[in-house]
Amino acid sequence: MLDIRLIRENPDYVRERLATRNGDAHLKLDEILACDKVRRDLETRLQQLNGDRKRLSKEIGMKRSKGEQAPDLEEQVRGIGEEITKLTEQTTQADEAQRNLLLQLPNLPHDKNPLGADASANPEVRVWGEKPALSFAPADHVALGAKLGLFDLERAAKISGSGFVCYTGPGARLERALLNFCLDLHTREHHYLEVSPPFLIKRDSMVGTGQLPKFEEDMYGLENGELFLAPTAEVPVTNLHREEILSLNELPKSFVAYTPCFRREAGSAGRMTRGLIRVHQFDKVELVKLTTPETSWDELEKLTANAERVLQLLGLHYRVIELCTGDMGFGSAKTYDIEVWAPGQNAYLEVSSCSNYTDFQARRMNLKFKDAEGKNRFCHTLNGSGTAMPRLFVALIETYQQADGSIKLPEALVPYFGAAEIR
RNA sequence: GGAGAGGUGGCUGAGUGGUCGAAAGCAGCGCUUUGCUAAAGCGCCGUACCUCAAAAGGGUACCGGGGGUUCGAAUCCCCCCCUCUCCGCCA
Numbered sequence A: 001m002l003d004i005r006l007i008r009e010n011p012d013y014v015r016e017r018l019a020t021r022n023g024d025a026h027l028k029l030d031e032i033l034a035c036d037k038v039r040r041d042l043e044t045r046l047q048q049l050n051g052d053r054k055r056l057s058k059e060i061g062m063k064r065s066k067g068e069q070a071p072d073l074e075e076q077v078r079g080i081g082e083e084i085t086k087l088t089e090q091t092t093q094a095d096e097a098q099r100n101l102l103l104q105l106p107n108l109p110h111d112k113n114p115l116g117a118d119a120s121a122n123p124e125v126r127v128w129g130e131k132p133a134l135s136f137a138p139a140d141h142v143a144l145g146a147k148l149g150l151f152d153l154e155r156a157a158k159i160s161g162s163g164f165v166c167y168t169g170p171g172a173r174l175e176r177a178l179l180n181f182c183l184d185l186h187t188r189e190h191h192y193l194e195v196s197p198p199f200l201i202k203r204d205s206m207v208g209t210g211q212l213p214k215f216e217e218d219m220y221g222l223e224n225g226e227l228f229l230a231p232t233a234e235v236p237v238t239n240l241h242r243e244e245i246l247s248l249n250e251l252p253k254s255f256v257a258y259t260p261c262f263r264r265e266a267g268s269a270g271r272m273t274r275g276l277i278r279v280h281q282f283d284k285v286e287l288v289k290l291t292t293p294e295t296s297w298d299e300l301e302k303l304t305a306n307a308e309r310v311l312q313l314l315g316l317h318y319r320v321i322e323l324c325t326g327d328m329g330f331g332s333a334k335t336y337d338i339e340v341w342a343p344g345q346n347a348y349l350e351v352s353s354c355s356n357y358t359d360f361q362a363r364r365m366n367l368k369f370k371d372a373e374g375k376n377r378f379c380h381t382l383n384g385s386g387t388a389m390p391r392l393f394v395a396l397i398e399t400y401q402q403a404d405g406s407i408k409l410p411e412a413l414v415p416y417f418g419a420a421e422i423r
Numbered sequence B: 001g002g003a004g005a006g007g008u009g010g011c012u013g014a015g016u017g018g019u020c021g022a023a024a025g026c027a028g029c030g031c032u033u034u035g036c037u038a039a040a041g042c043g044c045c046g047u048a049c050c051u052c053a054a055a056a057g058g059g060u061a062c063c064g065g066g067g068g069u070u071c072g073a074a075u076c077c078c079c080c081c082c083u084c085u086c087c088g089c090c091a
Helices: A004-009 A011-019 A025-065 A071-104 A141-148 A153-160 A169-189 A203-208 A234-241 A296-313 A360-365 A389-399 A411-417
Strands: A124-128 A193-195 A200-202 A227-229 A245-247 A253-262 A281-291 A318-322 A334-342 A347-356 A368-370 A376-378 A380-388
Touching: A004 A011, A004 A025, A011 A025, A025 A071, A124 A296, A141 A169, A141 A389, A169 A193, A169 A253, A169 A281, A169 A296, A169 A389, A169 A411, A200 A203, A200 A234, A203 A227, A203 A234, A203 A360, A234 A253, A234 A281, A234 A360, A234 A380, A281 A296, A281 A389, A296 A318, A296 A334, A296 A347, A296 A380, A318 A347, A334 A389, A347 A389, A360 A380, A380 A389
Parallel strands: A193 A253, A245 A368
Antiparallel strands: A124 A318, A200 A227, A253 A281, A281 A380, A318 A334, A334 A347, A347 A380, A368 A376
16 A cells, blocks of 8 residues: 555656556546545544534533533533534545555556566566476476376366366375475575464455455455455465564564465466466465565565575576566565476466565555664565465476486485485 | 453553543663662653644544444443353364
8 A cells, every 4th residue: 555645745756656557546646635635624624623522521521520510511512522423424434435545556666667568578687597408399297297197187177177286196295395395495594484374364464465455356255255265375474463563673574384375367267377387276385574664675685586596406497587567566566577497388487476565565454663763664575486386396397307208306306205206 | 152251552450431542560762870791760652643834833533343322431331353261062
């Protein structure tokens, strides 16, 4: 959520920054400013009336204690009270209207972000490794999975519909190995605190990280819309400290969490959805940081490097791209995507998206910290997947496939998988 | 699911209709004194919003959340949420 004061004081700046995004958010500013004006006028009048009532009621109390009556005063205050009731209602309405408008606005992109309308304008930041030179035509992960019995898409569809996967045998074991590998790496070497959060999330928390109110159709909901299946561990983990004031010396806070993620993926059928590439339920190991505004940009670089380390240790070729203003997610001020090479797809797959949300989520969650001067300020929040499993799984088996259709696993994974190859 | 107890400022904890935004203690910040790895004394010490060009200042709201009674609610009434104890059920 953007700061209403920033909007009020620098409307042109905010409008200009929002206009670099896709969408029409920048056109809503006038409506918000008008609403803000109405709200403040109502509030000022309401406060005057409350003050009057408070003062006069006190006077009545004093007279009563001296044994005097004051029927005329009481009548006057009663009248004020009726007006207060009316004004309170109007003020509450204006307040809610303003908040609802603000919740529709995306975050301001960072001033230095590359400008652009869509993914084609995303600059490549760096590349690690090289495309593996296979001496044979690489098989696609769906074919490899069928041959080696790694997963069963048909039967998963029988149980739950299309877009679900059931890992089987060595596939299920490989999935588990990857999760444990990531969790161990981020806890032991990168010193993140592991948390295992709830997967069902209240509406408030979904609003806190920005999934709601705008993107309800992307979520799975239960209990008449009061609970949602977590679309990413970002939601429960970032909300851990909502409504809290953290002390300076405990920041930055770094969390790593494994959760399954549930997404409707509404409207994305048909494009790059083959096999495991885009499914309704997938496992992910997520990184989350709560920082001060002063350190958040450095921390984003570190978090991204931590996420990249997973691919480096697994020997997977990848590239890092920076998202241009038009391609960035709703709450993000700056995002790096990590895309891993998948030979069977002959394409890069996004496995990790590392974002700085600045104070956008913190304002929604009311998450603050006490700075060196003792003032309370909003935290910055960051998150990035330390990797979405199905796609990592795809890149891994496609990269390490052998001519005979078996898979030779990278060194780092062998202790987790318990064998060096799958055949 | 049933019965009971409770929810007050960073923490502990007073406060049952009016001068209570709220005693006291602890923690924190500042100053003074004494000196030595600390003590004592004094002062400050919630959040949000409104007002003000800004600072200073002023104001309003907030005692789990919402509604009600009343001239006036932390305090009385109703509903909800959460925590704890006991019982039931169950992995």
